[in-house]
Amino acid sequence: MPEYLAPGVYVEETSFRAKSIEGVATSTAGFVGQARFGPTAGLPTLVTGFEEFQRHFGDGNDLLLGGVPTTNQLAHAVRLFFENGGKRVYVSRIFVPTGGGSVEASRSSSSAISVLGTDRFLRARFPGRAGNVVVKVAANRGGNLLTGTAGSRRVMGLRLGDVVEAGALKESTVTAAGPNAVTGANIYSVSFDAAGNPLLTNAGGTLDLNGAALAAVQKITLDISVGPNLDGSTGSRSEQIQRLSPHPDSDQFVGRVLRHEDPDAGIEPPADRSQRIYFDAMVDLPSVAAQRTTFARDLLTGLVAASPITLSGGSDGVSPDAAAFTGGGSGHDATGLAALAEIEDIAIVAAPGSAALASPIDQAVRDALVSHCENLRYRFAILAGPQDADQATIRQVRGQHDSKYAAMYYPWLVASTPGSARETVLYSPEGAMAGVYARSDIERGVHKAPANETVRGVLRFSRNVNKGEQDVLNPEGINCLRFFEGRGYRVWGARTISSDPEWTYINVRRLFIYLEHSIDRSTQWAVFEPNNEELWLKIRLTIEGFLYDVWRTGALLGAKPEDAYFVRCDRTTMSQSDLDNGRLVCLIGVAPTKPAEFVIFRIGQWTADASIV
Structure with a gap:
């Protein structure tokens, strides 16, 4: 209780109304699968559009798994998710190295380029063939920063860690040789004295700005261009990182902006995790000021001389097993479904394309999805059968599972190959169905069954399910995707795969998830x-x-x-x-x-x- 110790008037605030409960989001999805690029461990990446997915995880081109071209199901599931009304999806990429090797060995790296005496200086940030790129490094000189008259010259517009070249005025483009090449003895780094005046120093000492031979002081910065991919991927992009400094004291030091994430060593990830390369220049940095200037000079000249630099050797790995989807670990070591478990907002979970894996791996992945949702309680799984399944096969697959936290859809989807209207590819239905769930939740509410809704972005379904076939499949909890003349391609089922009649319908199960989660989250004050x-x-x-x-x-x-x-x-x-x-x-x-x-x-x-x- 409050204390009243001195006479006076005390004004206090109080509440006369009950605390309110805010409903949780039900349309946020979580996908786990293989991609051409992107992080393979740590917290899943939130994606709010397909272009954003491409920036983080590469395009939708085929994966080369163990030398076999394989449809990039995850990428197209994300695309169909957004086409069908989805808004937010967390993506957890799984990766299985070739031959049981390390993830590090599957990253693209540069050949010997003689930069600071190492051939491991430049690498792709993540494993995958999408890291096989060409990196171009350009050094540019700015205008003359030397001002004033003889005896009172000064330089303006410099910051700590900037690198300048002093001497004769040169053209803006720095070349590896010729008159516009960098003169090593004329490279200086910028620091400041106690009065805030810039000092230009190198191994030879501090530059005298009033020297008779000094005509110009020009700042030098690095511009780095990454891409395109060596395999000519349609979704590859040219990444531009500009106005970097080769000096370790600069906020724009190339090794700081393009640093390698290493939580074990206390190195935080870069501001933009979608960057495709990193410079391993944070290791063994010299501590003496003169040596840091020499380091900056050698880094500058080495990169310019080595450009263009080809990164090669990246691999998409091999086809995953069920353990890769299940994942494990926590924090920055979390993988697979274990990584999705770290995000509380996820309400819909799927592993697009896992149904295309050989039996019994596909069954084990479905079991893992069901267990994931049942253990966390506030999630619902979307499952699919094999791409070539007929009525007997899908019934057999459905008979392997029984859960009120999952639904199964049949058949697969047929859609155009991106960039080619004449070629078609089979896609698993999980991504599109997650988008339908999200669209129905947003437009009507979680209590509305996600059925009798159109499936967007498809040419047709892989099999034409008729009424007689659905009469057999529907009572067993297999939700059919059907074409109706004049009404298009629709979801024609809303059942879970539970044998408990109390939880027959998807919307009933998901409504209770919504109620339980909302009450749980909003009554913690009690x-x-x-x-x-x-x-x-x-x-x-x-x-x-x-x-x-x-x-x-x-x-x-x-x-x-x-x-x-x-x-x-x-x-x-x-x-x-x-x-x-x-x-x-x-x-x-x-x-x-x-x-x-x-x-x-x-x-x-x-x-x-x-x-x-």
């Missing part, structure tokens, strides 16, 4: 509060207010709120033993709306004098 009638009342009012808003959206049955839900938190829900052990028990009941899966109109003849019973 922990360690005094467990008495006042707290019980606050809990009831808080949850009833939330459920009332949910009922108004049409998510719950009942013409009146009391028909749609109830909340009990009092002596009837808690025993004295519960109170003694610090347990607050709240009983909540809701009546969810279920989809009108079978719309039946009964029509019969009647006469004018007949009565309707």
